[in-house]
Amino acid sequence: MSVSSPPAGPTAACGSSAQVHASRGPLSPAPVAVLLALIGGLALWLAFPPFGLWPLAAVGPFLLLLITRGRSALAGAALGMVMGAAFFLPLLTWTGIFVGDLPWVALSLAQAAFCAALGAGTAVVNRLPAAPVWAAGLWVAQEALRSRLPFGGFPWGRLGFGQADAPFASFAAYGGVPLVTFAVALTGTVLTLLVRRPAMSRRSAAGQQPASRRRWALVCAAAAAVPGVGVLVELPLAGSQLSAGGELATVAVIQGNVPRSGLDFNAQRRAVLDNHVEQTLLLAERVDGGLTPRPDLVIWPENASDIDPFQNPDAAAAIDGAARAIAAPILVGAVLDGPGRYLTNAGIVWDPVSGPGASYAKRHPVPFGEYMPARSFFRFFSEQVDLLRRDFLPGTDPGVLDVGGVRLGDVICFEVAYDGLVSEVVDGGASLLVVQTNNATFGYTAESEQQLAMSRLRAIEHGRTVVVAATSGISAVVAPDGTVVDRSELFTPWSLTGAVAQRTQTTTATRLGSTPELALAAIAGAAVLAALVIDRRSRRARTHPEHDIEEEGPHDL
Incomplete structure (x- = not known):
């Protein structure tokens, strides 16, 4: 053989x-x-x-x-x-x-x-x-x-x-x-x-x-x-x-701004809350004067109130006053004191008549930013791990909330980057996507622009209007085709009121x-x-x- x-x-x-x-x-x-x-x-x-x-x-x-x-x-x-x-x-x-x-x-x-x-x-x-x-x-x-x-x-x-x-x-x-x-x-x-690579055998030109x-x-x-x-x-x-069709809702976005950028932006927590209250009161004056349509709902960003309104009567009174002035429910981004050394990053629906109601707790806290995994281990590399003194606990339920007759899907900050977290709120019936975020820590860097780009892809992916509310910017309204309808600049007080499309159809990607x-x-x-x-x-x-x-x-x- x-x-x-x-x-x-x-x-x-x-x-x-x-x-x-x-x-x-x-x-x-x-x-x-x-x-x-x-x-x-x-x-x-x-x-x-x-x-x-x-x-x-x-x-x-x-x-x-x-x-x-x-x-x-x-x-x-x-x-x-x-x-x-x-x-x-x-x-x-x-x-x-x-x-x-x-x-x-x-x-x-x-x-x-x-x-x-x-x-x-x-x-x-x-x-x-x-x-x-x-x-x-x-x-x-x-x-x-x-x-x-x-x-x-x-x-x-x-x-x-x-x-x-x-x-x-x-x-x-x-x-x-x-x-x-x-x-x-x-x-x-x-x-x-x-x-x-050239052929093994030479061929004629x-x-x-x-x-x-x-x-x-x-x-x-x-x-x-x-x-x-x-x-x-x-x-x-x-x-x-991706067409804009669907029932319209009038939404107001508030960017109150912060006293300064950096990790210590929340050292003046009451100032941040007051900024958002003030912008809402100014909006209420324009509404009462017939200059701006009355919104069905108002969106405040993440960390708009780093003072727990359930624990602090003054903070609760300030938010309540803003909601009554605008005569519309406010989705308030707040930090809540939890059990022991834990905190909760939440979005709270604050009604002008009944006060606080349904809420969403952030499901994906940021490691090393909102909680410290293996704290004792990473302390060997840097003592800065102890700058984060209290950990945030994750929520368990998707952020589907009924606010002012609108069924919205709330994701907080970096959660917009996670496919599953966004898909679950759309699967839960959200007709409008909201991204509550706080980018003050990152100053005048590209982080806010990069996050906005993610929100634009999410709009196209699910055929939904996306409203981005940022403490210090960039806040924006993104149409279902990914077009930026309007946006703010960094570190400036800003508000926007406009009609946005509510969509109930699902895209192939959603399905x-x-x-x-x-x-x-x-x-x-x-x-x-x-x-x-x-x-x-x-x-x-x-x-x-x-x-x-x-x-x-x-x-x-």
């Missing part, structure tokens, strides 16, 4: 394919690859607010797939870590403005570690046919993990969140933020097909040029097709899922929930496993060719 030729059959074919792909060496030396990883990370950063250069988001997936070709999973992890650090360190600078460099660097590198896993996976699937598809799916899988782990995850910096002004944004109505991420990543990874031109044309068409589809699906959405994300992540994970199995069989075939032939022979027969 001759053993000089490889066996036929599926296993041999897979092994042969893997050898072909694995035999491709890196397209660039290691120093150049590291430089390209840095460029890719910086391009990702520039795609987000305040720059908003959204086309650059595709550069990261393009370069990561390119520089991991022909490299090991370990090398891919190193390059992914470099790209992740170059992205998250500048993106999250706002976290270190007031709390110091150590928390900023630690958070950024922790997020970059997920990009390291992404780089390793990308290097593995690079050995497969259709590698751009699997690599794009890995971006979704990476973001899915990062949004859940550790301590409930930190979804900041997902590719989809930087696409509010892009054609890709319309995909959110069909598959949420994960589908937007996939579309952006696929556009970038497909472009890697333009960069290939006359024969190569037409093929080369056809290849460029096909790849460019494929890359342009993804955002092109986004433009096409936006047209029917404008007339159905599917997390299914697109799980499906894309599962497919990408299966591709990684398949590549590893094929690679293992390929190495085994090269090491023990006779054994493989004897083993595979009966199956071939």
Whole structure:
């Protein structure tokens, strides 16, 4: 029996394919690859607010797939870590403005570690046919993990969140933020097909040029097709899922401002409450004078009252006076004293006649910001952990509240970044989304712009008007198609009263929930496993060719 030729059959074919792909060496030396990883990370950063250069988001997936070709999973992890650090360190600078460099660097590198896993996976699937598809799916899988782990995850910096002004944004109505991420990543990874190693055999220049031109044309068409589809699906959405129709409600948004920015903004808690009361009283004067329509409800931001109105009669009287003056219920963002050393971050419905009623307690307190996990452990690294003297307890129920005849869905601050928390209030019947937030801690940084961009994607995803009420800005009203109707500036008193659409229809994304994300992540994970199995069989075939032939022979027969 001759053993000089490889066996036929599926296993041999897979092994042969893997050898072909694995035999491709890196397209660039290691120093150049590291430089390209840095460029890719910086391009990702520039795609987000305040720059908003959204086309650059595709550069990261393009370069990561390119520089991991022909490299090991370990090398891919190193390059992914470099790209992740170059992205998250500048993106999250706002976290270190007031709390110091150590928390900023630690958070950024922790997020970059997920990009390291992404780089390793990308290097593995690079050995497969259709590698751009699997690599794009890995971006979704990476973001899915990062949004859940550790301590409930930190979804900041997902590719989809930087696409509010892009054609890709319309995909959110069909598959949420994960589908937007996939579309952006696929556009970038497909472009890697333009960069290939020279053929093993030389062809004549006359024969190569037409093929080369056809290849460029096909790849460019494929890359342009993804955002092109986004433009096409936006047209029917404008007339159905994202249209402004539905019953109107008149909503007032109050931004009272704070005495100063930084961690000590709430040192003058009564001043913050008084600011919001004053702006509401001024609005009431304009309403009584016929200059402004009377609102059905008024939205105050998170931390508008850091004095517990249930414990402090003066605070309760101030809020009650504002509600009576405006003759409409107020959704008050308040900090409530809880049992023992615990606090609650809540939104309270304050009726002008009956006073405080239903409330929502924030379900996802921010680790290291609103509660300190493993306090004794992290104290070894910084004594600043004790600046957070009392922990916030999480709520248990979605923030669906009936306020002034409007069934609204309340999420507080960073909760807008979490798919499940927003989806649950829409599933609970919310016809209007409200984001109560307090960004005073982060000063004049990009944090507020980045959070507003998330709110715009949520509007498109669920076909709902989104009202953002911020203590110091940016407050805004976002239409169901993601358009910013009006917005405030940072650290200025501001109020807005206007009619907003209440929507009861559900988008495809709302109905599917997390299914697109799980499906894309599962497919990408299966591709990684398949590549590893094929690679293992390929190495085994090269090491023990006779054994493989004897083993595979009966199956071939």
